[in-house]
Amino acid sequence: MVRYVDLITDAVQSGRNDDTAQSPPSAIPGSFFSRAAQTPAAKEPDSDKDIYLGLWKQLQDIKLTILERKDFDILPLKEQLRAIAGSPGVIDRLYHYTTRYGNEEDYTASHSINTMLYALKIAQQMEYAPGDLEALGLAALLHDIGMFTIPDSILRKPETLSAEETATVRRHPEIGRSVLAPWSAEMPWLAQAAFEHHELEDGSGYPRGLRGEQISEFAKIIGLASTYEAMTHERPHRRCVSVRELIDTKNRSFAPRVMRAFLEQISLYPIGSFVRLNNRTLGKVVETHAGQPLRPVVQIMEDADGNRVTDEKTVNLLGNPILWVTGAVSDEELSRIQKR
Numbered sequence: 001m002v003r004y005v006d007l008i009t010d011a012v013q014s015g016r017n018d019d020t021a022q023s024p025p026s027a028i029p030g031s032f033f034s035r036a037a038q039t040p041a042a043k044e045p046d047s048d049k050d051i052y053l054g055l056w057k058q059l060q061d062i063k064l065t066i067l068e069r070k071d072f073d074i075l076p077l078k079e080q081l082r083a084i085a086g087s088p089g090v091i092d093r094l095y096h097y098t099t100r101y102g103n104e105e106d107y108t109a110s111h112s113i114n115t116m117l118y119a120l121k122i123a124q125q126m127e128y129a130p131g132d133l134e135a136l137g138l139a140a141l142l143h144d145i146g147m148f149t150i151p152d153s154i155l156r157k158p159e160t161l162s163a164e165e166t167a168t169v170r171r172h173p174e175i176g177r178s179v180l181a182p183w184s185a186e187m188p189w190l191a192q193a194a195f196e197h198h199e200l201e202d203g204s205g206y207p208r209g210l211r212g213e214q215i216s217e218f219a220k221i222i223g224l225a226s227t228y229e230a231m232t233h234e235r236p237h238r239r240c241v242s243v244r245e246l247i248d249t250k251n252r253s254f255a256p257r258v259m260r261a262f263l264e265q266i267s268l269y270p271i272g273s274f275v276r277l278n279n280r281t282l283g284k285v286v287e288t289h290a291g292q293p294l295r296p297v298v299q300i301m302e303d304a305d306g307n308r309v310t311d312e313k314t315v316n317l318l319g320n321p322i323l324w325v326t327g328a329v330s331d332e333e334l335s336r337i338q339k340r
């Protein structure tokens with residue numbers, strides 16, 4: 001049986017830590033990045049995509065600053081989190097982008113943003129107050145900050161890591177705690193969540209093998225969100241893996257209360273995302289079912305031969321054993337379709 005701790009480790013091991021790479025997750029003509037490069041600070045974010053990519057840029061800047069061993073400020077991120085956490089509508093709209101970003105080679109920043117959005121959705125279901133949502137969101141955004149320091153030679157290695165290399169990667173929670181230590185007096189939960197996010201409910205996690213109530217609730221939520229994010233996005237050495245095991249009720253790796261909230265809130269394929277079905281048709285998710293993350297309602301947009309479907313035809317995958325989603329449609333494939 002595959003252990004989640006191995007999956008997440010496997011996922012982070014395949015990553016990339018390129019201190020020179022500064023391209024956004026995908027080349028988006030006219031995006032916030034290209035404009036900001038010409039007139040920095042002259043452009044306020046004006047769309048949900050700009051907010052997402054603005055967070056991505058801020059995380060990349062923090063990464064560079066850490067690698068240069070300089071001080072960095074998290075206040076801008078904190079303020080942005082206040083705006084996001086205070087607006088459920090913004091969280092829901094940003095959530096759509098989690099299927100679009102996170103598959104790029106240098107995925108550490110988008111992994112952090114997606115994890116933040118999943119964590120916020122879980123916490124909304126757990127009825128967190130806006131102030132707690134803001135704190136959790138910031139902790140989630142910075143939970144893998146220790147990964148920024150892991151050398152490329154390890155993170156880009158396609159082969160299985162040696163025991164020594166694995167040990168290096170597994171130090172990232174501890175490194176994250178150290179990096180975030182300057183804010184521990186004001187926000188102790190920040191370093192704590194970074195340090196504990198790979199701990200698992202049954203004690204099989206790392207670095208300390210904590211179990212149950214020994215693990216902070218922020219770390220429990222972020223750990224589940226981070227694991228789910230890694231499983232549902234491609235990494236250089238593998239494609240997405242099934243989340244069926246994750247959502248199996250027999251799974252004991254995550255706290256039942258957190259898992260229940262996760263299953264209520266998270267759809268593997270959120271409304272507005274595009275998916276491919278096993279009969280090779282392509283569709284847009286128009287409705288999701290609580291507790292059924294794999295079986296949304298899909299409006300068919302393209303038939304099996306790639307022809308656009310003009311009449312409005314929807315398929316409810318709940319209770320339809322013949323049809324299922326084989327995967328999310330990539331950004332590249334989507335722009336190809338939209339150009340037709």
Ligand SMILES: [Fe+2]
Nearest residue numbers: 143144197198
């Ligand atoms: Fe991690």
